[in-house]
Amino acid sequence: MPNPTADTVKKWYNQHYAAKGLQTMRPAAAYPVFLDLLGASAGSRLLDVSCGAGSLLAAAHARGVESVGVDLSDEAVRLAKRVAPTAEVAVGAGEALAFPTGTFDYVTCLGSLEHFLDMGRGLEEMKRVAKPDARFCIMVPNEDFIGWKMLGHQGTAQQDINEHLLPLAAWRILFERHGFAVLRVVPDRWHAVRWRATRAGSPLRFVTGPVLEAAWRLIPLRWQYQFVFILGLARQSHAVPT
Numbered sequence: 001m002p003n004p005t006a007d008t009v010k011k012w013y014n015q016h017y018a019a020k021g022l023q024t025m026r027p028a029a030a031y032p033v034f035l036d037l038l039g040a041s042a043g044s045r046l047l048d049v050s051c052g053a054g055s056l057l058a059a060a061h062a063r064g065v066e067s068v069g070v071d072l073s074d075e076a077v078r079l080a081k082r083v084a085p086t087a088e089v090a091v092g093a094g095e096a097l098a099f100p101t102g103t104f105d106y107v108t109c110l111g112s113l114e115h116f117l118d119m120g121r122g123l124e125e126m127k128r129v130a131k132p133d134a135r136f137c138i139m140v141p142n143e144d145f146i147g148w149k150m151l152g153h154q155g156t157a158q159q160d161i162n163e164h165l166l167p168l169a170a171w172r173i174l175f176e177r178h179g180f181a182v183l184r185v186v187p188d189r190w191h192a193v194r195w196r197a198t199r200a201g202s203p204l205r206f207v208t209g210p211v212l213e214a215a216w217r218l219i220p221l222r223w224q225y226q227f228v229f230i231l232g233l234a235r236q237s238h239a240v241p242t
């Protein structure tokens with residue numbers, strides 16, 4: 001989309017969620033892994049920036065983590081209030097978060113930063129609202145994904161709207177330039193393991209599923225589909241759960 005504005009991005013996502021509802025999301029089983037990577041524990045406070053339909057908020061609540069979500073799309077927020085009724089959810093832009101400085105133990109942003117009009121401002125805002133020893137989990141797509149190279153196209157299912165793709169090294173540089181320390185980077189393996197979480201479908205998946213899962217493991221990190229970055233704030237020493 002040429003010269004997108006916050007309004008056109010919002011409208012695009014409102015239409016997307018209105019048309020697809022919860023089918024636009026990965027199922028609930030896809031989200032606890034992000035909390036595991038953060039080592040999120042009960043009694044802490046988590047902000048999910050661009051929370052979409054709220055599945056991470058619901059997973060956090062199930063662990064006793066107080067969860068707060070914000071998303072540009074009113075339709076997403078409407079769904080999130082249904083999916084995660086105990087969470088505090090509001091409409092808002094990631095580039096201008098309406099929270100006080102130093103509020104959250106964890107800040108997450110999954111599959112969304114690449115759609116921000118100003119990624120740097122979004123990162124500065126995530127940093128601002130986080131406590132000094134906070135952990136961040138940010139999932140972003142890989143410009144060098146081998147699947148796109150083989151298929152001869154590039155971009156996620158939401159490439160029609162504003163989407164910035166970067167390779168592994170460039171994402172790392174972007175985070176470090178904004179004052180984050182990269183603690184860990186792992187591939188997003190949901191598409192390889194989702195056969196385990198599916199009950200319906202052909203029994204053949206018990207054959208194709210493990211083959212795909214094993215093949216996915218052989219792909220080097222720099223060619224994977226999306227990266228899950230676990231970050232802390234620079235200037236501190238950190239210990240992260242393995």
Ligand SMILES: C[S@@+](CC[C@H](N)C(=O)[O-])C[C@H]1O[C@@H](n2cnc3c(N)ncnc32)[C@H](O)[C@@H]1O
Binds near residue numbers: 009025026112116117
């Ligand atoms: C691919 S969806 C991901 C939703 C959710 N994080 C998940 O993992 O299911 C991208 C989300 O980013 C939101 N979004 C895009 N630009 C945004 C911005 N500047 N500020 C806040 N949310 C934004 C969209 O409304 C949409 O809900």
